Amino acid sequence: MFRWFETRIDPFRETPVARPPETLLAFYWHYVRQIWPVFAALVVSGGITAVLEVMMFRYIGEIIDIVGKTTPDKVFAEYGPTFLMMAFVVLVARPVSSVLHDMITRQTLLPAFPALVRWQGHRYLMRQSLEFFQNDFAGRLATRVIQTGMALRESVVEVFGSLWFVIIYAGGAVVLFADADVWLAVPLMVWIVLYIITLAWFVPRIRESAKAMSHARSTLTGRVVDGYTNISTVKLFAHAEREDTYIRESIADNVAATQAQTRLVTLMSATITTLNCFLIGATAGLAVWLWSLGSVTVGAIALSTGLAIRIYNMSGWIMWVVTGIFENVGVVQEGMETLSRAHAVVDKPGAKPLRVTQGAVDFDHVNFHYGRKSGVIDNLTLNIAPGERVGLVGRSGAGKSTLVNLLLRFYDLQGGRILIDGQNIADVTQESLRAAIGMVTQDTSLLHRSVRDNIRYGKPEATEEEIWAAARQVHADSFIPGLVDPAGRTGMDAHVGERGVKLSGGQRQRIAIARVLLKNAPILVLDEATSALDSEVEAAIQEELDTIMAGKTVIAIAHRLSTIAQMDRLVVLEKGVIVETGSHDELLDRGGIYAGLWRRQSGGFLGGREQRLPLVGE
Structure with missing residues (x-):
């Protein structure tokens, strides 16, 4: 039975990755x-449960009136069917409706509905641009995805379940009071009006305070996660106390936001308590007075007083339900700021997968400026032939990494176009574009998963033999067998820690190269790919990189010029413009920017040319 209710919602149903609306x-x-x-069933079951509960209070009054009108020996003979109906409602109908309502709420909605919201929110967020994630705390983004799902569920369930129950209950109580005597309903109606006015004044203010509290909470989470993620930097600069101050500010903001909300809640609670005391006193006093006039029966006094006390007890619950609804609405509104934000980089309607047959890459009058007034890439044209190996050279900020980011379409161009085998990358799907490009970066981040999972990331269907072959090619087989994580997992099963912190820089880099090797994409981008390796390992891996690069179109970036001097062509960038192009030897003979950069380094031995150029100042 539980399983049937639990499987009514499939949180992972096939749905398009769609942007949620911006309005609440x-x-x-x-x-x-x-x-x-499911929500329709919740409304129906909640309504039936409320009606049955009100009927139970009516039965109390009826029983009192029945025993006052008959004798013990005749009571069952005269009112047996009435008692049977009461017994059916109390012993069968009411429990069944309550269990059904609870099953829908707890088994169907509570686990699966927030999972559905989180899953769809996560899928949409994962397809945001790189810049989106660079502009926010990862911890805050994660908190908003998780909190929004929970808050949306709580507010909707309370509206469709609890609040609907209360409306039916209060409406039924008014009808029963009026049925006994119209005047008996007056205190309850006055109470309902004043209660609604009270909630109408307090709840919107609580909602705004809840939104502020949610923002303070997610900011606090973001700051804490940011500090933990960069703990090595914190310790390296001995800034534990500085981080304490940074986090303390957020905790203080969170406390202040919480205090602002609790003040409102306390004032609302005091007001509701006063109204409740008025309801019981006025209802009981009026019922007794009407009985003294012969207008109502003793049963009506029991009914009205019992319902008034029940409503008194329920009002506190109602207050917290309504408060919780609007608190959660505030959390949802804050989550909408993240989940409803439009994607900065999107596939065009009808975009088709990229098909790489040769690997030609053409930058055609490309302009890009990150939204600044001055350009980072200005009218750049660069044609890379299939299988050509091109090295990008230039000072920091010259636009080398930006050019690679544009090729991967992490950003959209402000002008011009980029073609791969004649296909404009703006017209193909992003997934197919990035699947065709293998990239090794200087700042290598690994997933906090096993070594095997990290290498296999380049080719999810790879066999164990293929994974070990890739590891051997980058000489990672020398350290992988000796790895042990805190959970006792060893070798390929050992987890590498967040961003790969359990490994050395060189070990991380070798794993990163292994997964790109396994990916075997036709276009290869190397951004300081061997910078974290010592000279001996770099020399060994350089041979493997030569094998990896065979038959591929290669774009390589390196500040250590000796690592790219063997490229077929070197392209020198300066402020987003190509200022020199040629082979290593040609650029040295020209004596321009590249020759100047080379002189600032130690020279080198690569590609059959050995030389030692004097350093500046020698």
């Missing part, structure tokens, strides 16, 4: 409409 009600409906039959 539309945002809610975007998710609710996907499982509207």
Whole structure:
């Protein structure tokens, strides 16, 4: 039985990756409409449960009136069917409706609905641009995805379950009071009006305070995660106390936001308590007075007083339900700021997969400026032939990494176009584009998973033999067998820590090269690919890189010029413009920017040319 209810919602159903709406009600409906039959069942079961509970209070009054009108020996003979109906409602109908309502709420909605929101929110967020993630805390983004799913579920369940139950309950109570005597309903109606006015004043203010508290909480989480993620930097600069101050500010903001909300809640609670005391006193006093006039029966006094006390007890619950609804609405609104943000880089409608047959790469009058006034890449044209190996050279900020980011379409161009085998990368799918490009970066980040999973990331279907072959090619087989993580996993099964912190820089780099080797993409980008390696390992891996580069179009970036001097062609960038191009020997003979950069380094032995140029000042 549990399993049937638990499988009514499939949080991982096939749905397109769609941007959630930016307006609140539309945002809610975007998710609710996907499982509207479940919410319809919740409304029906909640309504039936409320009606049955009100009927039970009516039975109390009826029983009192019945025993006052008959004798013990005749009570069952005269009112047996009435008692049987009461017994059916109390012993069968009410428990069944309550269990059904709880099953829908707890088994169907509580686990699966937030999972659905989180899954779809995560999928949409994962396809945001690189810049989106660079501009925010990873911890805050994760918190918003998780909190929004929970808050959306809580607010919707309370509205469709609890609040609907209360509306039916209060409406039923008014009908029963009026049925006994119209005047008996007056205190309850006055209470309802004042109660609604109280909630209307307090709840919007609590909602805003909840939004501020959610923002303070997610910011605190982001700062804490940021510090933990960069703990080596914190310790390296001996800034533990500085980080304490940074986190303390966020904790203080969170405390202040919480205090602002609790003040409002306390004031609302005091107001509601006062109204509740008025309801019981006025209802009981009026019922007794009407009985003294002969207008109502003793049963009506029991019914009205019992319901008033029940409503008194329920009002506190209602207050917290409504407060919780709007607190969660505030959290959802804050989450919408992240989850409803438009993608900066999107596939065109009807975009087709990139097909790489040769590997030609053409930058055609490319312009890009990161939104600045001055250009980072200015009207750049560069044609790379299939299988050609090109090295990008230039001072920091010259535009080398930007050019690679544009090739990967992490950003959209402000002008011009980039072609791969004649196909504009703006017209193909991003996934197919990046699948065709293998890249090794200087700042290598590994996933906090096993060594095997990190290498296999380049080719998910790779066999164990292929994984070890890739590891051997980059000489990672020398250290992998000796790895042990805190959970006791060893070798390929050992987890590498967040961003690969359990490994040395050289070990991380070798794993990164191994996964790109396994990917075997037709276009290869090397951005300081061997900078973290010692000279001996670099020399060994350089031979493997030569093998990896065979038959591929290669774009290599390196500040250590000896590592790219063997490229077929070197392209020198200065402020986003190509200022020199040629082979290593040609550029040295020309005596320009490249020759100057070379003189600032130690010269080298590569590609059959050995020389030692004097350093500046020698």
